[in-house]
Amino acid sequence: MGYNTLPYLMLFLPLSLIVYQVSGRKFRKYVLLIFSWIYFFLCSRELILYLLLTSAGVWLAGLAMDRAGNRKHLKTFLVVVSAGGLFGILLYLKYTNFFINTVNVAMAGKSGWTAIPFRHMLIPIGISFYTLEAVGYLLEVYWGRLEADRSFGRVALFLGFFPQTMEGPIARYQDTALQLTAGNPVTEQQVFDGVTRILWGMFKKIVIADRLSVIVTELYHNHSAYDGVMIPVAAVSYALQLYMEFSGVMDIVIGSAGMFGVQLPENFRQPFFSQSASEFWRRWHISLGIWLKTYVFYPVTTSDLTMKWNRFARKKFGKYITKIGTSFLALTPVWLFNGLWHGASWNYIFYGIYYLVLLMLEVVLEPAKKAFYKHTGFQKDGRFWTCFRILRTWLIIFTGELFFRAEGFRAGLSMFRSGFHNFGIQRLWDGTLLKMGLDKADWVAILGGIAVVFVADLLKEKRIEVKAALAKRSLPVRWAAFYALIFAVLIFGAYGPGYRQVDLIYAGF
Amino acid sequence: MSEIESKINEILMEQDDSVNYEEEKHLIDDRILDSFAIISLISDLEEEFDVRINAVEMVPENFNSIKAMAAMIQRLQG
Structure with missing residues (x-):
């Protein structure tokens, strides 16, 4: 259920x-x-x-x-x-x-070895x-x-x-x-807020995520049939599906708890506006990040081993190298844990190591980054560099999610490689995408839905709360917005013949 | 500003001199100090004040302001 x-x-x-x-x-x-x-x-x-x-x-x-x-x-x-x-x-x-x-793979072929049954x-x-x-x-x-x-x-x-x-x-x-x-x-206000939040979550889940699930399943399951531009399509589609689905379910969860007067912690904070991999992890699955920081990262950072390393390395190598060493000591268990927590599979372990490497690069390149902005005189917070860093982070997220979703690490690697062959960008509009189980109306619903969520996230990023803004409007406007959300879910939701109910992704972890 | 507080201010300024640390009351909550900054900060504080900062001290309340850090250091110095 x-x-x-x-x-x-x-x-x-x-x-x-x-x-x-x-x-x-x-x-x-x-x-x-x-x-x-x-x-x-x-x-x-x-x-x-x-x-x-x-x-x-x-x-x-x-x-x-x-x-x-x-x-x-x-x-x-x-x-x-x-x-x-x-x-x-x-x-x-x-x-x-x-x-x-x-063990079976390692021992395969050795004489006298019979595979251990699962x-x-x-x-x-x-x-x-x-x-x-x-x-x-x-x-x-x-x-x-x-x-x-x-x-x-x-x-x-x-x-x-x-x-x-x-x-x-x-x-x-x-x-x-x-x-x-x-x-x-339970108060009337709690019920109203809860129902609104649940509807918003359902919108993300069944209007966008469940539709994207159709092409994601096809692209990842039959990955050997696809190459070139279809690989970025697979990576972006899954990253968006996962965001819409997981954050949508969190809306339902937080909305449900809110009706009983229980305020649960938020799990997402506009992750696609992150400007670095580390910032992404402060905005994506926040509660897991906080848990890892509190119960793995800080205990390792403040452990005797780290303290000994700090004392030794500061005298020998200076602050910069010491910080790199300490970061490596503290981040390695965090990211191995993160990868393994998601499941027992090499692609999850790779996913953890991937972010470990990226975060270590951030630490290593920090002085170079500071020197770059200082010497070039570029405005770090200027519009161009901010957009550049956001787009670079998207590339990091999409690549990570490709391996995360792939059906095994080898499949992920093979998909990643085939993305560089036979690019064939025309497949985006020549009908190839329409042969994967979604028709034009579905694509309109997906893109329209993503646009709505993007605007909502953008407003939140600018600290404009849609809910608070609506609360100031007259009653008819508030009810109109409420009904628009209900009808959007009822009319554009992906259900009925041709769709099967899509199980919750994170419930499997 | 006490002696401990000015030393903490110096350490923080060494990391990033674009912040007015004396005024800030929510260094962690407002993400002015992230976990990478904390890594350096912990070893700087331990070395400067000869204290041992354990995992149990790693709560935002102890690092949100210079005053809070100074109070923690004084407590740890016993």
Whole structure:
């Protein structure tokens, strides 16, 4: 039951809202928890045991760390066992077959070697997301920045809150836990805001992303049949599909949670206006970036190993080389983790290494960049250089997403190479694109939809909030905008004969 | 401005002299200092003030202004 489906939008969400609202204030948190567990059960059946055991384990480990007080070794033991256990489960469920395959490939052809059979793994929804939330909570308690919560219900609701279960955002305990159990009544304004945000998300998902999914599936699945200009088309289409889909689902998620008075963290901030790879990652899947920064990057940056390196290298090589070394030490685990977190496949590992190299280049080239602007006298923030940097970042994003979506690392490499053969730009207008399952009307809907989202993002970038601007207009104008959004989704949405409902991409991670 | 604060200001100015650090109250929240800048800053502060900055200190509140950094340094110096 994805967030874009009718059972969720027309039945589960309204029913949960009604039951929440009619319940007494102190019972509302239990209503949310029960609905969250029902949602999980409907999606993953008996695998809900993983969530229940994780919730209980995390709650108990937190309390045990609190009890350990100043006994540092005991606290360290507890955090290593509990967080290690959570990662162990994730590793076992998601990576066993990847390791089996790697061993089989390495040993293939050796005499006496029989290939290890693959295991049939059943993976509960959202395990990659709630595991990170759980580890974040445990580390906060370990560091003493957070007091362990005595309420099991709150810990369980934090990990299992149904709008977030499938795709995040990966929240921090201190940001959402208290809101979840506040039990405030639902207001008219919250419902109106929530429904508007959900409609906006549905617009991105079913008007744009689900249409793009048709050509993306064709181009990546039959990649050997395409070369030249069709490769950039594949790269751009997937990057846009992923943005429209993931940010659209986040709109539905944040809109749903908002109706219960829970403000979840934003996961996107106009990523296509980024001027560098590092800025892109501060605007794209923000909650994952913050998690990695807080629980991987900073601990490594401030570790004993890094401190020793800093002391040694500063005397020996000076500040510049020291910073390069420190950045490498801190960024390598971040990007390997980022790649592997997305899944057990070499193209995800490559995707992580790709961004590691790009971010290292940013560090290495920083002085040269400063010298360039200083000596040439060019205005760094001038329109030309800003546009240049944005377009350069697009190239980085599109290339990265090509490998990310490719059906394996080899396929990605082969697609990348074939992009340089037989360019054939006429294929953009000679009808080739129209033979891939989308007709002219579909392309008009895609391009029109992208234009609408682009304008909305541009306004946000200029700090003009469409919602706030509309709120100042008269009631008829506000309702007209609301209905325009409903009709856009109903009329231009990609459903009916010829379309199948497209599963949520990030729910698979 | 205290002695610690002026030294922190000097360190920051060495990184980027186009910012008026004394006035800024949201260096992290407004992304004036990004994580790359923090990497250099941590080692500069550790060396200058002979303190150990652990992961637990890595919260925006400790780095949002010169005053906040000075308070953290004083606390760590015990």
